Amino acid sequence: MSAIRSLIAGILLAASTPALAGEPLRDCPLAVAPLGLEAPLSDVLMHPQGRAALESVAADLVSGFTRNFGGGDLPPGFANILTPGSLLEVRSDGSSLRPALAAKLAALPITDAFTAARCARYDHDRPALPPADGRPQVLVFEKINGFRDSPSVDAARARLTAIATARGWQIVFTDRGGVMNAEDLARFAVVVWNNVSGDALTVPQRAAFRAYIEHGGGYAGIHGSGGDPRWFWDWYVDTLIGARFTGHPGRPQFQTAKVRVADTAAGFSGGEWPLLEEWYSFDRNPVDGGAVAVATVDEKDYQQIGYRGESLSMGYHPIAWRKTVGQGRAFYTAIGHRPENYDEPHAAALLAEGIAWAMGSKGTKLHD
Numbered sequence: 001m002s003a004i005r006s007l008i009a010g011i012l013l014a015a016s017t018p019a020l021a022g023e024p025l026r027d028c029p030l031a032v033a034p035l036g037l038e039a040p041l042s043d044v045l046m047h048p049q050g051r052a053a054l055e056s057v058a059a060d061l062v063s064g065f066t067r068n069f070g071g072g073d074l075p076p077g078f079a080n081i082l083t084p085g086s087l088l089e090v091r092s093d094g095s096s097l098r099p100a101l102a103a104k105l106a107a108l109p110i111t112d113a114f115t116a117a118r119c120a121r122y123d124h125d126r127p128a129l130p131p132a133d134g135r136p137q138v139l140v141f142e143k144i145n146g147f148r149d150s151p152s153v154d155a156a157r158a159r160l161t162a163i164a165t166a167r168g169w170q171i172v173f174t175d176r177g178g179v180m181n182a183e184d185l186a187r188f189a190v191v192v193w194n195n196v197s198g199d200a201l202t203v204p205q206r207a208a209f210r211a212y213i214e215h216g217g218g219y220a221g222i223h224g225s226g227g228d229p230r231w232f233w234d235w236y237v238d239t240l241i242g243a244r245f246t247g248h249p250g251r252p253q254f255q256t257a258k259v260r261v262a263d264t265a266a267g268f269s270g271g272e273w274p275l276l277e278e279w280y281s282f283d284r285n286p287v288d289g290g291a292v293a294v295a296t297v298d299e300k301d302y303q304q305i306g307y308r309g310e311s312l313s314m315g316y317h318p319i320a321w322r323k324t325v326g327q328g329r330a331f332y333t334a335i336g337h338r339p340e341n342y343d344e345p346h347a348a349a350l351l352a353e354g355i356a357w358a359m360g361s362k363g364t365k366l367h368d
Contacts, residue, residue, distance in 0.1 A: 024116035025124060027202045029232060031115045035105040037085035037098060040199075040232065041065070042077060043118045044084055044105065053104040054084065057097050061087055080121070080198040081146035081228040090308065121145045122202050126178035132187050135170040136363045138355070139188040142175040146198025146228055153195050155339035156222055160192060163352045169363075180205035182212070189362030190218030190355055193225035195336065199232040210235060214326030218358035222351070223336030227280060240325055241332050242289045243282035250307030253278055254338065257301035259319060259346070263294045266322065268353045273346045278337035279304075279319070281312035286321045293318035294331070295350060320350060322357055331358040 035044055044050040045065065054061045065079065084101060088094030123143075140160055142153065157173065164171035172188075180201055185191070185208060201209060213219055219240060227245045231237045237244050249255060257279060260272035279297055281304065287293050297319040304312040320333035331354035341347045356363055 025119040025122050025202065026112075026115050027204060028119035028122045029199065029201075029203055029206065031119055032110055034110060035108050037088070037102050037105065038083045038230070039105065040080050040118075040230075041082040041084060041087070042079035045079060046117050047108055047114055049108055050105075053108060054101070057101045057104060058091070058093075077145075078147050081230050083230050086230060119202075121198075122200070123177045124202070125176040126181065126184070127174045127176045129172055129174075129179075129184060129187075130170075133170050135168055136359060137188045138164055138169045138171045138190055138192060138359075139179065139185075140171060140173045140192045140194050141179070141196060141200075142173060142194045143177050143200040144175070144195070144197050145200055147224065148197065149195060149224060149337065151339045152223065152337055155342040156194050156336060159342035159348055159351065160194070160355075163348070163355065167352065167356065177201050177205050180209045182208050185209065185212040185217065188217070189359040190220055192220045192355060193222065195222055195224035197224045197228055201233075206233065206235075213240065213328035213330070216327040216360075216362075218328060218355075218360060218362065219325075219330040220351075220355045220358045221330070221332040223280075223334055226332050226334060240330050242286040242291050242321070242323055242330075243284050246281050246283050247306040247310065247312050248278045248280050249303055249305055249312065251303055251305045251309075255279065255302035258298040259295050259335075260298065261295050261350070262318075263292050263322070266292070266294075266357050268294055268357070269346075269349050271346065274301075275335070275341065275344065275347060276338065277335055277341060280334040281314055281317070285314065285316060286318055286323070287316075289323075291318070291321040291323040293321050294354065295320040295333070295335075320354065322354065329358045329360050331355065 030039065030043065035047065044054065045062065051062060084105065088097055140157070161171060177200055221241060226241045229245065231244065254276055256274050256276045258272055259275050261268055261270050264270045279302060297317050299313055299317050306312050319335060322329065322331045333351060333354055335341055335347050
């Protein structure tokens with residue numbers, strides 16, 4: 001119990017003591033958490049003894065892996081959204097290796113230098129926002145610490161800009177986590193997460209964003225913002241989005257299927273259309289958790305087979321949905337891997353209408 005109390009005390013201290021300018025951050029969510037099977041793989045690989053601990057259990061476990069493989073020397077990197085446990089899942093001897101690896105990782109010391117290193121991919125940078133000009137305010141958040149698919153991010157940004165112009169919104173883009181504070185968030189009717197992958201917010205930033213949503217703010221998530229294989233913020237994925245990504249087809253990755261708008265009662269255009277896309281599957285039907293399916297995809301039109309041959313079938317398969325979270329509104333669409341789909345008229349309309357719904361009454365013009 002004393003060890004648990006010490007851990008909690010360390011977390012609270014880290015969360016309540018923001019770094020001064022130029023000092024390392026120490027208030028990221030896992031700052032002083034022990035390493036284990038469900039820690040970010042990047043954290044294990046950056047630990048001075050981490051790779052040796054992994055290789056002592058299985059010499060080839062991380063063969064060819066680097067701290068931020070898929071992202072160069074700095075974030076983003078795919079290792080930020082994988083865990084040692086996820087590496088074991090694809091091995092025939094994975095189950096037998098789990099106890100030994102868990103013990104090895106738990107024994108690694110969590111030093112102050114290691115805390116600073118694992119928190120370095122977060123930031124306290126509060127961006128200089130342009131003055132509000134009286135139009136409804138939209139913030140687009142683009143801090144990506146995991147997998148960055150630049151063509152998708154860029155195409156979404158262009159579409160969001162066009163939507164804002166057409167609908168008379170003022171739109172602001174930032175990739176700085178420091179924008180997640182009560183004062184800055186208060187001006188925005190909705191925060192759009194543009195293909196955000198990887199844990200991005202410090203403990204105080206998480207608290208500010210959650211409070212913003214629960215007290216009436218809006219959230220709209222696009223594709224990769226709900227597509228990480230591992231999550232380190234349960235509230236975001238289980239409550240705000242309401243379902244966890246389980247995979248997408250790999251045989252082939254992109255397939256054409258029919259999308260049908262199932263919700264025309266909240267400002268969404270009806271109809272159905274074919275779309276070539278990377279179809280996400282999830283661990284649960286978000287409707288069972290209180291969401292409303294805005295659009296569904298017809299599984300009869302494509303092969304729901306993952307890269308390892310696993311079935312990804314959900315049966316009834318929402319691909320975009322909306323829900324209330326406290327007094328706030330959340331909309332998520334899994335459409336958006338292919339850059340071309342941001343210009344597809346039906347998909348573009350779905351995105352615009354979802355953002356407008358998430359804005360609620362705050363989407364009306366403040367003054368002429």
